[in-house]
Structures are given as structure tokens and as C-alpha cells.
């Protein structure tokens with residue numbers, strides 16, 4: 001029986017008249033990849049930021065690895081990994097130096113090269129962040145989120161803006177991190193990504209969770225309800241053309 005490492009109960013956030021997050025409840029099991037999907041403005045980022053202690057919770061409760069987030073935000077900060085935007089890193093330090101510095105902030109001595117291996121960036125160890133491609137920056141920001149060996153890794157739209165090869169590369173990295181025992185919570189606007197990566201997804205709309213199940217279960221439910229695509233599935237699409245012409249290997253390195 002899997003064990004819940006994150007419990008979210010009736011989580012609520014209001015901004016004036018807007019109820020950005022409206023009584024959201026869900027659990028994340030240890031070792032799974034859990035996706036939060038939903039249209040722009042659904043409340044995904046606000047939900048994540050309340051869990052991550054970055055925004056005050058108006059109502060409801062979050063318990064992370066047995067710790068109440070409102071009562072013990074500092075304890076929670078120590079055991080979570082939050083992927084920051086690459087633009088927020090100092091640009092005067094090399095990748096290894098940045099990772100050592102982040103480790104020190106947690107009072108930890110980290111192995112920068114091991115962390116770079118984890119995200120397949122060892123060959124860029126001596127580079128500066130502004131010398132990295134978009135995909136490399138995203139992978140580096142995941143390495144930075146792993147310095148404290150977190151219980152849960154939070155990724156907010158990790159592949160937005162990446163080309164198809166870089167996106168697939170990042171999927172491989174995320175799957176490997178999970179296979180090493182980490183729990184991952186991510187948001188995405190790419191349904192293919194959610195299907196490929198997530199063990200379960202919660203679909204949010206207007207501040208509420210309207211579905212929560214494994215992707216295949218949701219697809220089966222839709223089919224059982226009689227849904228059929230009007231058009232016959234194409235055997236190839238433009239992404240297939242793009243990948244076939246430019247190759248599956250990465251251009252960035």
C-alpha cells in the first residue's frame with residue numbers, strides 16, 4: 001500500500017473577489033509523479049506556492065511528510081525542492097560554484113558533479129548559466145532544486161518553451177529522478193507530457209479539482225461515456241515531421 005507523502009485538505013486562497021483556489025483536496029503518494037493540469041488561471045501555481053510555503057494559506061491544511069506547512073514552514077522548506085526560473089541565478093558563478101553555494105545555504109556539502117550528472121550537464125560544469133540553451137537551463141534549475149536531497153520535487157511548467165527534443169530529454173531526466181525514489185509534483189499545459197510522465201493527474205478549473213485519477217483511467221472513463229474523436233487519428237503529425245527532419249538527438253550539446 002503506498003503511503004501519502006503530501007496531504008492537501010480544503011486548500012483555499014482568495015484575492016479580493018477572486019477565489020483563486022477553492023477548497024482543493026488531494027494526496028500525493030511517495031514515489032509517484034503527480035501532475036496538476038488546467039487552463040490558464042485555474043489556480044495551479046497558487047496551489048503549488050501555498051504547498052511550498054511561498055504564499056500564505058487562507059483556509060485548509062497541507063501536511064508534507066507529516067509536517068503541517070502552516071505550523072512549521074521552515075521545516076518544510078528544508079525538505080522540499082522547488083525549481084526556480086534560470087533567470088533568478090547569479091550569472092557570475094559557474095554551474096559547480098552555484099550548486100556548492102546553494103548547498104551551503106542548506107548547510108550541506110553537495111557533490112556538484114554528481115548533481116550535474118543527474119541532469120546530464122556534467123560537460124557544462126564550468127559554464128555560466130547565461131551560456132546554456134533553454135533546455136540546459138531548465139535541467140540546471142532541476143539540479144539546483146535537488147541540492148538538499150528533497151523528499152518532494154516541485155516543477156512548475158518545466159518544459160514550457162522548449163523544443164521537442166529538449167522536452168523529451170527533460171522527460172528522461174524527470175523519469176530517472178523518480179526512479180531513484182523521489183516524489184515529483186508538476187504542472188504542465190502539455191497533455192502528451194502528462195500522459196508520458198504522470199502516474200496520476202488532477203485537473204483543475206476555476207480553482208477546483210474536477211478530476212483526479214491516472215491518465216489512462218480518465219481516458220477510459222471518457223470512452224465509456226461514449227466519446228469518440230470525430231476525425232480519424234492521423235498516422236503522423238507536424239511534430240513527427242520536425243523530429244524526423246531534425247533528428248531525435250539534441251542539438252544543444
Ligand code: ATP
Pocket residue numbers: 015018020038039040041042043044045046047
Ligand atoms: P497559468 O496556467 O496561467 O500559470 P495557473 O493555473 O497557475 O495559471 P494561478 O497563477 O494560480 O493560475 O492564478 C489563479 C487565479 O488567481 C487567476 O485568476 C489569477 O489572476 C489570480 N491571481 C494569482 N496571483 C494573484 C495575485 N498575486 N493577486 C491577485 N490575483 C492573483
